[in-house]
Amino acid sequence: MTTHRFVPTTWHNVLGTLPPALTVADGDTVITETIDAAGYDKNGVARWPSPNPMNGPIFVQGAEPGDALVVEILRMTPIRETGWTRQVLAANVVDPERVRELPARDRTDWIIDRDALTVRLRAPVAGLEHFVLPLEPMIGCFGVAPSLGQAFSTATSAENGGNMDYRGFGPGATVYLPVEVPGALFFLGDCHAVQGDGEVVGTGVETAMEVEIRLSVRKGQMLRWPRGENADFIFTLGNARPLDQALQHATTEMLDWLTTTYGLSAVAASHLLGQVVRYEVGNVYDPAYTMVCKIEKKWLPKPSR
């Protein structure tokens, strides 16, 4: 297994079938520096226009349509001392007639303390004097090329992943993406130092990161939607609006996972989901919302295949 240091010189604002910027073998590790959602790098230099410039695509040898691309998020290290957010809730997460009362959605700066591993507001805000957050890095946008020659803006997400803005996509998470084109064509960027559920101000703390991931291929998985796991849970993601439909996609994908891989009947899978499913809201800001459907591993039978 090789470790690649990938230094992009150009970025992309879509996930699509584009010429590979790097080719890796099944199981290789990639270390790469991302620029922030607005295209500013670790030195605060503007490198590429919005939205969410992506490093990539990375061609993974052996990946074919129907396979799953396995993305292990090994490490995320902030490489800038500042991040930024929008300062006010997005209009779509409050009652419509209340939008008029909201202040403007200006930018706010944050300090990322790379020694203390904390994140805090740069300027004091009344009532938030002690609001010092632990660093909880996550990748806001990553995914593979979609089917049919489609190409999707990095502002949104779909079956192929994309801008899911789910705070669970940090170190320790392994993600399975449905491969639709030879080589999978993996993209990543838009890292956040921390973010609440739903990305309700329209951003996490947007910054530049060094990311270390391992990319490998699992043959013939026939995923429909992204799946993942961490130490304690397996999970599926649906990306759509309304949130109800995102939940339907995620729940159906989990039903398929439980019945296919774990050999449960639809009834057994329903018993499991009915009493122990957990849902998390990825984002409720982007054009497609993201809902996460989780099952704690301790409840799972041994995989049947």
Next chain:
Amino acid sequence: MTTHRFVPTTWHNVLGTLPPALTVADGDTVITETIDAAGYDKNGVARWPSPNPMNGPIFVQGAEPGDALVVEILRMTPIRETGWTRQVLAANVVDPERVRELPARDRTDWIIDRDALTVRLRAPVAGLEHFVLPLEPMIGCFGVAPSLGQAFSTATSAENGGNMDYRGFGPGATVYLPVEVPGALFFLGDCHAVQGDGEVVGTGVETAMEVEIRLSVRKGQMLRWPRGENADFIFTLGNARPLDQALQHATTEMLDWLTTTYGLSAVAASHLLGQVVRYEVGNVYDPAYTMVCKIEKKWLPKPSR
């Protein structure tokens, strides 16, 4: 403070302005036995028709429109050795074209072990041989009479509470309900031995419980939606469809709570929500879905009023 043993002889299928079955003073405790969602009591005797027969209403002295009724859930003790669920996911939580493939939504029986404090399937199901759940009791449906002389079925929920089916409503939770009529007129029933997020099979493990609650009045709170707290979190609930709108209600209510009680500006409240909000799905089965918006208490400033 008095403790009342409330033994209902009749039940209700709506939350509305009905003659009080019990009158209590501000701060009194009530112990009462509930029957299950289908109206069967602790002895398995049918006592009242579906849906979700309610004990109550309880008139709380001193409660006036604009106040909050404070409901402390002190204890929930199962009083039957059996519970039941639907055996298959509800049609509305899977992709529509997949509904055809689902088995029938028959009932399944569960065993509630009151010594071991566990819940398990009565009949063995392949792959779920070790599926023994810890008892996590919760009240599926409770609330106060709504405004205007309205009366809502116990199948659904609204600003006044109702069938929220949120698994966080167990012992240790304190709930604040917007009082709309003199005496608040509190109802409760539909207890579950355990339930996953979303009540995705359309039920938790439905059973009969003895519930102990304390009811008190907080004057002049002007809540719009139910609020609550437990040891670690404050939370708000929105009840509506789609889930997006439930989330808007819950988030707006939390914004109001943070700005009014905790003295934060809209910008400060947005910073807090943006980076530390957590959402939980109450139910995605009932006519109104329930979304819960949570903030961990450690991030809150001292209340300003």
Next chain:
Amino acid sequence: MTTHRFVPTTWHNVLGTLPPALTVADGDTVITETIDAAGYDKNGVARWPSPNPMNGPIFVQGAEPGDALVVEILRMTPIRETGWTRQVLAANVVDPERVRELPARDRTDWIIDRDALTVRLRAPVAGLEHFVLPLEPMIGCFGVAPSLGQAFSTATSAENGGNMDYRGFGPGATVYLPVEVPGALFFLGDCHAVQGDGEVVGTGVETAMEVEIRLSVRKGQMLRWPRGENADFIFTLGNARPLDQALQHATTEMLDWLTTTYGLSAVAASHLLGQVVRYEVGNVYDPAYTMVCKIEKKWLPKPSR
């Protein structure tokens, strides 16, 4: 058949099981004056608080649960020279981030010319100098008592009708409502001189009307949602959010109508719907939105029952 002149002295803000204000025989005609949505009568005198005060309820002899109440709207005559609207689009019908730019939702006055049968703005508005609308009266809110002892605010609608705000509910329309209680308990009010689709400013031209309706009973229809017909179409209504769900209810009710009354198979009904269905938006303002599903009568086979 008797014609009743019904002069209410009290009004209601809910549709529920309340003491009848009038009892009529199956097939009787009722003539009654309504007050406007804000409770002002034909003389501009405030008679009752918002929302949408209702005349009624009217007990129709012979109506039993499972029957349909047949409401023929025979005549609607304005009895005031003025009406009013909100002057700006409701926040929920524009893109959320655009709400900030909208002016305040103040009231605007309109003139109803009862000789010319026209409606126009009282004060000149640039660009709308020639905006003189034909009078197209409609009943905004009417319905029967819901099941279970429920009572719903006249701000919203459900299976029992209510505040559907559909501009098709004018003279010439016949409406079928699912009876849930003995006598049906019919309510009406909230008349509009004219209204666009969707009630997108949150009002039609709100005014007082004299309404003449005939109420009769069709036995054993087992409707789930309101149905209706006019000279050219049969139609069904679904009331829910999101609009998608209202459309599901209306379409399912039409499927039931076509298969049950007209004897079509599900396939034949689908062919009909697929190629000739028409949808109209009742309202997209109230808590429940209203979608109308229509089939032109010329395509219908002879009813089989």
Next chain:
Amino acid sequence: MTTHRFVPTTWHNVLGTLPPALTVADGDTVITETIDAAGYDKNGVARWPSPNPMNGPIFVQGAEPGDALVVEILRMTPIRETGWTRQVLAANVVDPERVRELPARDRTDWIIDRDALTVRLRAPVAGLEHFVLPLEPMIGCFGVAPSLGQAFSTATSAENGGNMDYRGFGPGATVYLPVEVPGALFFLGDCHAVQGDGEVVGTGVETAMEVEIRLSVRKGQMLRWPRGENADFIFTLGNARPLDQALQHATTEMLDWLTTTYGLSAVAASHLLGQVVRYEVGNVYDPAYTMVCKIEKKWLPKPSR
């Protein structure tokens, strides 16, 4: 002005920035034969895979980002005697728990009588013996390349048009599409002999057509969503889920049209919309639903620019 006969030899399943198959001048007319949604041509020969193969793209000289591409649908002539539909309602347009009862969604054949200009079922269906529909041809899918290098499946629609499946897109309609790339890159295909609102069986009567359109450029229009007009109405389209959001997009686009082109204030535009807006449902089947917002031309002031 030149008339081009465009005979494609390859088709596309996405709308994106692809090499032009034809270049035309501003104002030129194009006559082209389309194949059906499943890729079968006028002779019933399979030419290209699903979904909705597109003729194009056509590069229109002078079209630049920010302009509107004007598409006049001049003529649509069926070139095959058969069409096909799905025989049963799509699962997403009925109440979820009712989906189980629906028959399978098999294909049904239809006869297109090119002399009588009618469409009828090939095989007799009980109750539909006299179901002979007038030919009402429409283009199901057409649009321009989207921004940012995106490419969208012809199964769905967005700001750039696409699979809107709106029955108003027939001869006599003029459509304005927001140009995002030089030359606009226009695609079309997926013609229907007739279709009801909403495309509720998932198809119209799918067939091959000869289509004649004129393509021209209107400079600097800055459209956000497709607009159109016919003899009597101007209209805008929003493409999204849920239908509520599609309606928000269409209504906001109409508000912009009325205030920018027709010089109305937001209040005046709201008065117009409030009392005379008409909505039509394009489709409620595709990944993005389509809502149409219409204003009758007789109510419009003279354009101010």
